[in-house]
Amino acid sequence: MEFVSEATPVDLLLHPEWIIPIEPAGVTLADHSLAVDQGCIVDLLPRAEALRRFRPRETVFLPGQVLLPGLVNLHTHAAMTLLRGFADDLPLAVWLSERIWPAEARHVCPDFVYTGTLLACAEMLRGGITTFSDMYFFPEAAAAAIQHAGLRAALGLVILEFPTRYASDAADYLSKGLAMRDAWRDNPLLSFCIAPHAPYTVSDKTFEQVAMLAAQLDLPIHTHLHETRQEIEDSLRQHGVRPLERLRRLGLLGPQLIAVHAVHLDLAEIDLLRQEGCHIAHCPISNLKLGSGIAPLTAIHGHGLNFGLGTDGAASNNRLDLFQEMRFAALLAKGASEDAAVIDAHTVLHAATLGGARALGLDGQIGSLRPGKAADLCAVHLDDWLLQPHFDPATHLVHVAGREQVTQAWVGGRQMLRDGTPECIGTPELLKSVNLWHTRIAS
Amino acid sequence: MEFVSEATPVDLLLHPEWIIPIEPAGVTLADHSLAVDQGCIVDLLPRAEALRRFRPRETVFLPGQVLLPGLVNLHTHAAMTLLRGFADDLPLAVWLSERIWPAEARHVCPDFVYTGTLLACAEMLRGGITTFSDMYFFPEAAAAAIQHAGLRAALGLVILEFPTRYASDAADYLSKGLAMRDAWRDNPLLSFCIAPHAPYTVSDKTFEQVAMLAAQLDLPIHTHLHETRQEIEDSLRQHGVRPLERLRRLGLLGPQLIAVHAVHLDLAEIDLLRQEGCHIAHCPISNLKLGSGIAPLTAIHGHGLNFGLGTDGAASNNRLDLFQEMRFAALLAKGASEDAAVIDAHTVLHAATLGGARALGLDGQIGSLRPGKAADLCAVHLDDWLLQPHFDPATHLVHVAGREQVTQAWVGGRQMLRDGTPECIGTPELLKSVNLWHTRIAS
Numbered sequence: 001m002e003f004v005s006e007a008t009p010v011d012l013l014l015h016p017e018w019i020i021p022i023e024p025a026g027v028t029l030a031d032h033s034l035a036v037d038q039g040c041i042v043d044l045l046p047r048a049e050a051l052r053r054f055r056p057r058e059t060v061f062l063p064g065q066v067l068l069p070g071l072v073n074l075h076t077h078a079a080m081t082l083l084r085g086f087a088d089d090l091p092l093a094v095w096l097s098e099r100i101w102p103a104e105a106r107h108v109c110p111d112f113v114y115t116g117t118l119l120a121c122a123e124m125l126r127g128g129i130t131t132f133s134d135m136y137f138f139p140e141a142a143a144a145a146i147q148h149a150g151l152r153a154a155l156g157l158v159i160l161e162f163p164t165r166y167a168s169d170a171a172d173y174l175s176k177g178l179a180m181r182d183a184w185r186d187n188p189l190l191s192f193c194i195a196p197h198a199p200y201t202v203s204d205k206t207f208e209q210v211a212m213l214a215a216q217l218d219l220p221i222h223t224h225l226h227e228t229r230q231e232i233e234d235s236l237r238q239h240g241v242r243p244l245e246r247l248r249r250l251g252l253l254g255p256q257l258i259a260v261h262a263v264h265l266d267l268a269e270i271d272l273l274r275q276e277g278c279h280i281a282h283c284p285i286s287n288l289k290l291g292s293g294i295a296p297l298t299a300i301h302g303h304g305l306n307f308g309l310g311t312d313g314a315a316s317n318n319r320l321d322l323f324q325e326m327r328f329a330a331l332l333a334k335g336a337s338e339d340a341a342v343i344d345a346h347t348v349l350h351a352a353t354l355g356g357a358r359a360l361g362l363d364g365q366i367g368s369l370r371p372g373k374a375a376d377l378c379a380v381h382l383d384d385w386l387l388q389p390h391f392d393p394a395t396h397l398v399h400v401a402g403r404e405q406v407t408q409a410w411v412g413g414r415q416m417l418r419d420g421t422p423e424c425i426g427t428p429e430l431l432k433s434v435n436l437w438h439t440r441i442a443s
Numbered sequence: 444m445e446f447v448s449e450a451t452p453v454d455l456l457l458h459p460e461w462i463i464p465i466e467p468a469g470v471t472l473a474d475h476s477l478a479v480d481q482g483c484i485v486d487l488l489p490r491a492e493a494l495r496r497f498r499p500r501e502t503v504f505l506p507g508q509v510l511l512p513g514l515v516n517l518h519t520h521a522a523m524t525l526l527r528g529f530a531d532d533l534p535l536a537v538w539l540s541e542r543i544w545p546a547e548a549r550h551v552c553p554d555f556v557y558t559g560t561l562l563a564c565a566e567m568l569r570g571g572i573t574t575f576s577d578m579y580f581f582p583e584a585a586a587a588a589i590q591h592a593g594l595r596a597a598l599g600l601v602i603l604e605f606p607t608r609y610a611s612d613a614a615d616y617l618s619k620g621l622a623m624r625d626a627w628r629d630n631p632l633l634s635f636c637i638a639p640h641a642p643y644t645v646s647d648k649t650f651e652q653v654a655m656l657a658a659q660l661d662l663p664i665h666t667h668l669h670e671t672r673q674e675i676e677d678s679l680r681q682h683g684v685r686p687l688e689r690l691r692r693l694g695l696l697g698p699q700l701i702a703v704h705a706v707h708l709d710l711a712e713i714d715l716l717r718q719e720g721c722h723i724a725h726c727p728i729s730n731l732k733l734g735s736g737i738a739p740l741t742a743i744h745g746h747g748l749n750f751g752l753g754t755d756g757a758a759s760n761n762r763l764d765l766f767q768e769m770r771f772a773a774l775l776a777k778g779a780s781e782d783a784a785v786i787d788a789h790t791v792l793h794a795a796t797l798g799g800a801r802a803l804g805l806d807g808q809i810g811s812l813r814p815g816k817a818a819d820l821c822a823v824h825l826d827d828w829l830l831q832p833h834f835d836p837a838t839h840l841v842h843v844a845g846r847e848q849v850t851q852a853w854v855g856g857r858q859m860l861r862d863g864t865p866e867c868i869g870t871p872e873l874l875k876s877v878n879l880w881h882t883r884i885a886s
Contacts, residue, residue, distance in 0.1 A: 091782065291783035404847040
């Protein structure tokens with residue numbers, strides 16, 4: 001019997017049924033506990049030892065639940081929740097040029113972005129997502145919503161050549177993005193990416209500037225790449241090379257590059273991306289819904305290329321739900337390669353956490369339950385009758401559970417989802433404002 | 444103002460926000476109501492008129508909810524819920540011969556089937572499924588569970604050549620199946636299929652007998668077909684023809700045939716199946732999870748071949764959830780054909796209801812909200828904040844809602860799901876019995 005005085009005081013001690021720490025890989029722990037202090041993970045250790053070693057200010061028992069790192073949504077356009085279901089079952093060209101772009105031209109403004117992003121944050125927390133990478137107009141309005149909701153995010157400094165209500169040309173987008181970064185860079189939950197929209201909307205000159213700035217400011221580059229066959233054919237016609245080769249020549253490849261979608265890659269391209277240390281944001285549902293195709297995930301993973309998972313925006317998904325994305329990633333890879341053993345549950349869980357964190361350069365801070373990292377966590381209820389029986393928590397997360405089984409989530413040690421309800425959904429005016437936008441967009 | 448005495452008394456009047464009746468096709472009605480009497484749909488009509496015309500014993504308001512026919516799960520092995528998550532991420536041959544078959548040989552008995560089927564019924568009701576087509580051992584135990592749960596089902600008279608704990612050879616399976624049918628045929632919620640397991644487990648002689656019996660007894664034939672490349676290669680080696688051609692020669696093709704999986708079909712085969720009036724049970728998730736491949740759904744639908752949706756068993760899915768199946772069917776077809784416009788929401792909703800009913804020969808009784816049909820219904824909540832905003836109830840059902848949004852379900856006018864809870868989940872002993880089986884299987 002030790003003296004209580006020998007126990008270390010901590011803010012929070014969590015006692016879940018199981019823990020999947022992601023690091024070390026492929027492990028599911030039973031009878032373990034997680035200690036959190038000052039927003040960070042202090043220790044992950046056997047329950048009996050945890051009860052002896054720590055004197056917590058708050059104790060949370062999570063019976064029948066699995067605790068894992070908060071999920072990382074590596075690609076979204078958060079504010080587009082307001083266009084959820086606005087245009088479905090349409091060919092990509094019609095969807096974009098006749099529905100989405102005109103709607104954006106009419107409606108997108110700081111309030112649209114604030115409201116849509118806050119709704120997105122609530123939805124993401126509901127599904128255990130604690131970090132996301134965003135690319136949209138008026139990112140300072142998104143930053144305000146994210147701060148309000150209490151999530152962690154990597155905000156894109158979006159760049160296009162053509163004018164929108166947000167900015168007039170590439171230089172204007174860039175200067176507005178940099179000003180946004182200056183205004184918000186002291187926020188410990190925010191980081192930034194340079195986000196040239198895509199090879200077909202950004203010029204060589206701008207890409208060169210992006211490469212230079214990314215190196216100077218040590219920022220990831222987040223861009224749509226090889227999403228559709230059309231994009232590749234157009235590039236061959238206009239530039240004589242495929243978009244990836246064009247970006248290589250312009251000096252964009254390297255560990256800072258996050259290639260979003262990457263549906264159409266041949267093996268040489270996969271190998272090039274791996275050699276350069278690039279990352280893939282795999283968005284399986286969006287790729288299917290827009291008819292883009294099926295990304296070669298088995299080869300991407302087999303070549304050792306790092307990948308995370310992204311929901312894309314709610315107009316092309318239509319849920320910001322990484323549980324769905326995990327399931328689609330695993331199942332599509334098995335089906336497309338006709339091999340049931342590929343992309344197993346732990347691989348998918350890694351992608352949804354540490355894979356995404358690594359792509360964003362945040363793997364020192366989040367993505368696994370290593371002491372010293374931020375306490376970004378989510379808990380999932382596997383003892384729900386609807387999920388019975390269960391034999392392996394990891395495969396149950398990927399193949400059975402849904403976001404509706406997420407119970408609690410913490411960001412930097414602060415509980416932002418409680419018993420399935422995001423703190424920010426109670427925000428006065430949020431749902432009223434969503435309704436107003438709904439009416440305006442529908443009319 | 445009319446006199447109340449002129450109003451017709453009915454058992455139930457439902458006032459949902461929207462109704463998707465499936466027939467006529469592609470329609471979503473607002474401000475309509477559905478009248479039910481003696482288990483059948485009496486009328487579907489504008490709300491104002493319904494309030495004038497009917498004097499209901501029970502009125503149910505469903506604000507923010509869409510009412511549609513109860514979903515039809517065209518292929519499952521219901522009792523296998525007890526093996527949910529028992530074997531994942533394994534190559535098909537290992538999964539089947541080293542995990543599933545040995546577990547079945549050890550455990551399957553009438554109590555396993557009763558308990559597993561009752562759990563399956565609860566899960567299916569939770570997700571708006573009111574009818575399913577089952578193929579498993581000890582179907583009389585399944586029948587008892589289904590009767591208890593209050594669902595509608597087409598029970599398979601399963602036939603294999605090899606012995607199991609249920610039967611010793613094809614003749615024994617058949618006689619047991621026919622005895623089961625005799626015992627249960629007066630139950631108005633049960634119908635029957637002859638269910639020869641698959642071309643690789645059933646002999647020519649048995650298939651010929653099946654064809655004869657199906658004609659004599661007017662029963663659908665439910666069989667796995669062209670699920671994997673291996674099955675086709677083996678058939679070419681053993682029989683000199685692909686399985687479908689073998690079945691054609693044996694006289695199996697016709698409107699009574701339900702081809703389950705049908706992953707590997709060429710265009711001539713699709714055309715043959717259509718000409719013969721056969722039906723497909725499309726099981727997209729199982730086909731992916733077991734590495735079988737991606738069925739050519741765009742071509743199947745484009746050729747006018749009728750298809751329904753099936754979950755398969757919980758060991759190869761791992762949810763009995765037609766909302767997931769609808770989403771995968773739509774998205775996979777779009778992605779695989781690289782065309783975002785194919786297999787639209789109404790097509791998928793048709794498959795999940797009337798398509799399945801038609802395959803089972805039950806389209807005169809269920810599958811759409813036509814007066815005279817049974818009142819098999821489900822209601823789905825679209826006003827949940829997590830689903831906001833919404834512009835089209837049909838695409839929202841396919842691309843946004845989940846089974847967790849199903850609120851109520853009726854089978855033949857009896858409410859079997861109430862505010863998200865199946866009546867049968869409260870059955871004393873069900874979850875205790877599931878736990879016992881869980882412990883036994885895990886050990």
